[in-house]
Amino acid sequence: MTFASLLEQLGGLGHFQRLHIIALVTPMLLTASHNLLQNFSAAVPPHHCRLQSMPLSANQMGNFTSETLLQLWVPLDGGHQPERCQQFSQPHWQILEPNETTHNRSTPDTEPCRDGWTYDHSEFEATIVTEWDLVCGSWKLTQMAQSIYMAGVLVGAMVLGSLADRFGRKALLSWSYLQLAVAGTATAFSPNYSSYCVLRFLVGMAVSGIILNCMSLVLEWSPTRTRTITGTLVSYSATLGQILLPGLAYVLPNWRWLQLSLSLPFFAFFCCSWWFAESARWLVLARRPEQAVQVLNRVARINGKKAEGEKLSTEALRSHLQNELAQAPGTPWDLIRTPTIQRISKCLAAVWFATSFAYYGVAMDLQGFGLRAHMLQLLFGIVDIPAKLLSTLGMSRVGRRVAQVATLVLAGLGILANIFVPAEIGALRTTLAVLGKGCLAASFNCIYLYTGELYPTAIRQTGLGVGSTMARVGGIVAPLVKLMGEQMPLAPPIIYGSIPVFSGLVALRLPETRNQPLKDTVEEVENRLAQQPDTDP
Numbered sequence: 001m002t003f004a005s006l007l008e009q010l011g012g013l014g015h016f017q018r019l020h021i022i023a024l025v026t027p028m029l030l031t032a033s034h035n036l037l038q039n040f041s042a043a044v045p046p047h048h049c050r051l052q053s054m055p056l057s058a059n060q061m062g063n064f065t066s067e068t069l070l071q072l073w074v075p076l077d078g079g080h081q082p083e084r085c086q087q088f089s090q091p092h093w094q095i096l097e098p099n100e101t102t103h104n105r106s107t108p109d110t111e112p113c114r115d116g117w118t119y120d121h122s123e124f125e126a127t128i129v130t131e132w133d134l135v136c137g138s139w140k141l142t143q144m145a146q147s148i149y150m151a152g153v154l155v156g157a158m159v160l161g162s163l164a165d166r167f168g169r170k171a172l173l174s175w176s177y178l179q180l181a182v183a184g185t186a187t188a189f190s191p192n193y194s195s196y197c198v199l200r201f202l203v204g205m206a207v208s209g210i211i212l213n214c215m216s217l218v219l220e221w222s223p224t225r226t227r228t229i230t231g232t233l234v235s236y237s238a239t240l241g242q243i244l245l246p247g248l249a250y251v252l253p254n255w256r257w258l259q260l261s262l263s264l265p266f267f268a269f270f271c272c273s274w275w276f277a278e279s280a281r282w283l284v285l286a287r288r289p290e291q292a293v294q295v296l297n298r299v300a301r302i303n304g305k306k307a308e309g310e311k312l313s314t315e316a317l318r319s320h321l322q323n324e325l326a327q328a329p330g331t332p333w334d335l336i337r338t339p340t341i342q343r344i345s346k347c348l349a350a351v352w353f354a355t356s357f358a359y360y361g362v363a364m365d366l367q368g369f370g371l372r373a374h375m376l377q378l379l380f381g382i383v384d385i386p387a388k389l390l391s392t393l394g395m396s397r398v399g400r401r402v403a404q405v406a407t408l409v410l411a412g413l414g415i416l417a418n419i420f421v422p423a424e425i426g427a428l429r430t431t432l433a434v435l436g437k438g439c440l441a442a443s444f445n446c447i448y449l450y451t452g453e454l455y456p457t458a459i460r461q462t463g464l465g466v467g468s469t470m471a472r473v474g475g476i477v478a479p480l481v482k483l484m485g486e487q488m489p490l491a492p493p494i495i496y497g498s499i500p501v502f503s504g505l506v507a508l509r510l511p512e513t514r515n516q517p518l519k520d521t522v523e524e525v526e527n528r529l530a531q532q533p534d535t536d537p
Helices: 002-011 015-025 030-037 060-064 064-073 101-103 128-130 140-167 170-185 194-218 224-251 253-261 265-275 278-287 289-302 306-311 314-320 323-328 338-362 373-397 399-420 426-454 459-486 491-509 520-533
Strands: 045-050 086-088 108-111 115-117
Touching: 002 278, 015 030, 015 194, 015 224, 015 289, 030 170, 030 194, 030 373, 064 086, 064 459, 108 399, 128 140, 128 194, 128 253, 140 170, 140 194, 140 459, 170 194, 170 253, 170 265, 194 224, 194 278, 194 426, 224 314, 224 373, 224 426, 278 459, 289 314, 314 373, 323 520, 338 399, 338 426, 338 459, 373 399, 399 426, 399 491, 426 459, 426 491, 459 491
Parallel strands: none
Antiparallel strands: 045 115, 086 108
């Protein structure tokens, strides 16, 4: 008897599994919001040089309105709006003179802002940009802050992924809840930019631990026939979090209150995590069959299969799962030790990197499309609903591989198409961006489930951790590529669009896993391909 068969005997997708999945995916609502939080906490409102110490007498200052003073001291940009980073070195008196005399007066030279900036607070009451003046010469620090957060997610994937294979999914998930609660709450009280970045790094680590362990626990407690549905539920919880975020940001326009509201609930999630059940699959492979029997008895009791659970003993479990128990525990080296796993790892690394790279390249540029950030974030969240539904249907009907390839290629083509749309046609540009982002969300929906199915239980968490690591590398690089747009405006969209298309073609080399039971050992994965040579192109 395989472990999948044992799960079916103890109730399949029973009452326990349903409660367990709900308890696991609920925190994902807020976890997903942390990934995109900087769209609002680091939003850049309209601003211009502060008119504080201009060399005018009190009488002169009193004779002019604020609009006139602004025209006297701040030049206009190409869109006839006040320049954000320059001011006149001397008053621009020409605006007060008749048009026919303006040619007799020379235009004053400009210089960088002397006394800071004045910000428009109509949309955002306070952001880290307005609080620490991260504009003009310091504008790159906002992109750097997001890259540092993604670096934290990367380190979390590397460290917490491997530790979960050693100490268990439940323990690392509880720790991640606590770390996010503490670091996220402390971020809301950051006194300066440096402490903000350090704390966001720790939040990123915790987010990675939550996502990886949540997905593993969901997959490893789900029967084979329901894995697609349960895996998609995890993905949809992230979508709902994206839809929730703009509403919270609208109600809480101060970044500190927004940060606090998304962090405090994790103290409650940490306290409730004691109820979670450790993965029985992992307990078996970790040579803890007695604990596995206890957990399975509890599952059977909650599922109304108490009699079947009572029949299960350590000896019976050893007998049923002797193949799994006979295998040595997997190690990270198994990701490259054998030819099939090595090929899978290389292909998945490309897919994870490309999906995250293009996703954050599009999703973190809300202010670049002209709409209010709240509205565009809402559209980006809503489009995920049909996109993930279509990808789920695709995975169920035509297979994981075809769905993965299609979502990546379509996303890349959508991003590339925007290069040929003039900036004046904002509606079409926004539509293409929303569709491209929807395809990338569908790709994420595929890759989490696909990776969990391709790797065996012995190294599944490590494999997910390495895949997530590559995704975070993509998330780190994406904001830095955006900096190239200052000198080469076409470079970022070309790069964001080309890489998903290329990685989609690479994904053609992955084996199909639709309707196949989860494998527990590296040898089973190698044997599966040997027995099914026609599954790969």
